[in-house]
Amino acid sequence: MAIIERRNDDLGALFTAQRAPMTRLAHVVTGSPDTAQEVVQEAFARYASAQGRRTIEEPAAYLRAIVVNLARTETRRRARRLPAVTAPPVTGEPEVDELWAVVQRLPERYRTALALRFYADMSEREMATHLGCRPGTVKSLVHRGLEHLRKELTS
Secondary structure, three states: OHHHHHHHHHHHHHHHHHHHHHHHHHHHHHOOHHHHHHHHHHHHHHHHHHHHHOOOOOHHHHHHHHHHHHHHHHHHHHHHHOOOOOOOOOOOOHHHHHHHHHHHHOOHHHHHHHHHHHHOOOOHHHHHHHHOOOHHHHHHHHHHHHHHHHHHHHO
């Protein structure tokens, strides 16, 4: 009984500390605040299920991996179902809104790589682990994503 209570306490603390940052990360990847909330809710449910089956050494990293994977899956699923839609202005500040719109038009892998690098502040090695690729591929994704942004913003 004490083990179950401790797991629930740990999950509650993780939820309190990570819900908002994970929702923001999912929002950057998916482009939708509603989808981001659904992704994070599902991620916590999957985390709780996994926590019951094994010991998780780094809870925040494990949760982040679930969030990124679910967000990428949902982005691909949405792309197959719906035509591309431009996101409405986010802040009302023209420079920020223009950048947000350009980021949302990036291919999913570039957008995810940039979100992990500059928003989640992950190292290339951590990003490679999350994306399931080599560190060299991560460098290439970030570089190409930034090049796309530069071209869009200067044209």
